[in-house]
Amino acid sequence: MRDFSVYRLIPLLMVGLLSVLSVNVFGQSGAVILEGAQLTRVTPTSFYYQGQSAPTQMRNAAAVKFAADRFVIAGLVDTSGYSTEIQGKYVGFFITDSPVSVAGTSLGTGAYGFGFSNDGKFNVFDIGGKQLMSVEAHQDKALKRPKPLMMTKDGNEIRLYNGRNYVVFAAA
Secondary structure, eight states, X not given: OOOOHXXXXXXXXXXXXXXXXXXXXXXXXXXXXXXXXXXXXXXOSEEEETTEXXXXXXXXXXXXXXXXXXXXXXXXXXXXXXXXXXXXXXXXXXXXXXXEEETTEEEOSEEEEEEEOTTSEEEEEOTTSOEEEEXXXXXXXXXXXXXXXXXXXXXXXXXXXXTTEEEEEEEO
């Protein structure tokens, strides 16, 4: 006579494994837009770009938490001390501690400068001023009260707004 006790444990082990996996997958609440003290805690007070440092406009900063240790932080900076050339293309910083997809284009971990151009593009620059990405931005004409900079959640995607212009990004 065979001992089938091991075979009886397999379904029980499978149920246990599926329970653990479902808690890990479905227990995550997804992306969370940070506010208040949480936002202040992760946002840098200034940003270095092309050999200069500018203070962050804290009222125009936004951040999203994708997981326990995955953040994207954006903020406008005071560019009044920058040259006219820099002011024309760069308005703020975009920091991600893990890869993201911006309008379907991959962007790796790093700290970047960004700007929305008059021709409807969202441009990303390395901190030396070299353009790394230029993707199509959208305009939200239905937005009631546009802010200089904000983030909103739209399903699994996040919208980064600069006024009525926005670009969509998501965790990669």
